[in-house]
Amino acid sequence: GQQVMQIPQYQHVQEGEDFTTYCNSSTTLSNIQWYKQRPGGHPVFLIQLVKSGEVKKQKRLTFQFGEAKKNSSLHITATQTTDVGTYFCAGRPGNQFYFGTGTSLTVIP
Amino acid sequence: NAGVTQTPKFQVLKTGQSMTLQCAQDMNHNSMYWYRQDPGMGLRLIYYSASEGTTDKGEVPNGYNVSRLNKREFSLRLESAAPSQTSVYFCASRPTGMVNTEAFFGQGTRLTVV
Numbered sequence: 698g699q700q701v702m703q704i705p706q707y708q709h710v711q712e713g714e715d716f717t718t719y720c721n722s723s724t725t726l727s728n729i730q731w732y733k734q735r736p737g738g739h740p741v742f743l744i745q746l747v748k749s750g751e752v753k754k755q756k757r758l759t760f761q762f763g764e765a766k767k768n769s770s771l772h773i774t775a776t777q778t779t780d781v782g783t784y785f786c787a788g789r790p791g792n793q794f795y796f797g798t799g800t801s802l803t804v805i806p
Numbered sequence: 807n808a809g810v811t812q813t814p815k816f817q818v819l820k821t822g823q824s825m826t827l828q829c830a831q832d833m834n835h836n837s838m839y840w841y842r843q844d845p846g847m848g849l850r851l852i853y854y855s856a857s858e859g860t861t862d863k864g865e866v867p868n869g870y871n872v873s874r875l876n877k878r879e880f881s882l883r884l885e886s887a888a889p890s891q892t893s894v895y896f897c898a899s900r901p902t903g904m905v906n907t908e909a910f911f912g913q914g915t916r917l918t919v920v
Binding site for chain 2: 703706730732738739740741742745785787793794795796797798799
């Protein structure tokens with residue numbers, strides 16, 4: 698079964714609104730990575746979180762790793778049309794990374 | 807710098823046909839991976855190779871075989887294609903022996919089995 702779950706599966710927002718996607722695992726993760734896939738493209742690495750409770754920012758993107766290292770979130774402030782795509786988390790409960798189901802973001806101009 | 811190169815980009819197969827998806831990376835990475843991507847299912851690991859000469863099963867290996875031909879190349883073979891194998895296939899690689907680093911993906915192969 699799927700080791701890492703993501704919600705929501707789809708999200709439509711008006712340009713300028715905020716967006717958040719959540720990643721959850723039933724087991725403790727050693728670390729977690731986030732990727733972005735543009736429509737028709739391939740996943741591209743965004744960031745990695747390793748420490749419990751870690752928070753990292755990339756411009757309008759904020760990434761958090763839960764205290765128990767079982768969940769993570771990606772928050773985008775004031776979305777832009779360039780943010781469209783599918784966002785994946787990838788968690789490592791053992792030796793390999795397992796990708797979440799992804800959240801597809803549509804930004805309405 | 808080409809990164810990870812996959813061929814072909816598109817393929818249509820008839821049920822029962824066989825084919826091999828090719829992947830090559832020029833970044834001197836030890837670890838290579840094959841994923842399939844289906845709507846609502848995310849990226850699921852089919853097989854991976856932690857180093858040249860080794861391969862291991864991932865989450866969904868049934869119906870597939872792999873070959874790590876050398877350090878650069880990692881191929882995925884469908885011996886008898888089935889409609890359930892219609893998907894987008896991605897090859898990826900990671901730097902030397904480390905799982906805590908980013909994965910670099912190829913452009914993908916869009917496979918349809920009719």
